[in-house]
Amino acid sequence: MNLVLVGFMGTGKTEVSKEFARRFGMRYLSIDEMIEEREGMSINDIFKEKGEDHFRAIERDIVKEAASIDGLVIDAGGGVVLDDENMKNLKSSGAVVCLKARPEVILDRMQNKTDRPLLNVRDKLTKINEILTSRKIYYDKIEESIDTSDLTIDEIIEQVRSIFKSSLY
Ligand code: S3P
Secondary structure, three states: OEEEEEEOOOOOHHHHHHHHHHHHOOEEEEHHHHHHHHHOOOHHHHHHHHOHHHHHHHHHHHHHHHHOOOOEEEEOOOOHHHOHHHHHHHHHHEEEEEEEOOHHHHHHHHOOOOOOHHHOOOOHHHHHHHHHHHHHHHHHOOOEEEEOOOOOHHHHHHHHHHHHHHHOO
């Protein structure tokens, strides 16, 4: 049984998955890191040199591979939800939880980051709102979600743990 965290950039997936894996003796796996390893370049460079479609194709392959392993906490990139096959594979591998946050909170967390090609624009807040709107139906499809905007890491972990536990029965 895996735990899979999905959700928009800046909702806390990486921090929460790493901490969850550490506390409960599971293995942390980042889809983005696997993509970078396989391509031998950063996500920014993959987008720039090979394009988003290529990135999505590799992402699809890696998601499939990760979903075939057991005992993982999978930290999935913000765009995996856009692909039906990704979601089918992830759901069949374990409990999927969507982390959410208010746009202003996302902006605050992403303000000084330059490693998200989709947010490398001057007006980040407008871009965040634009992408959030276009993806809303995909994130809303996921049954279990947690708004991390006003929660501490311990509170988030506790909620994730309770969802994960109830999915074991
Ligand atoms: C993306 C989110 C990123 C990364 C890539 C594209 C997206 O992952 O996969 O930059 O489409 O939302 P994080 O959500 O971990 O930042």
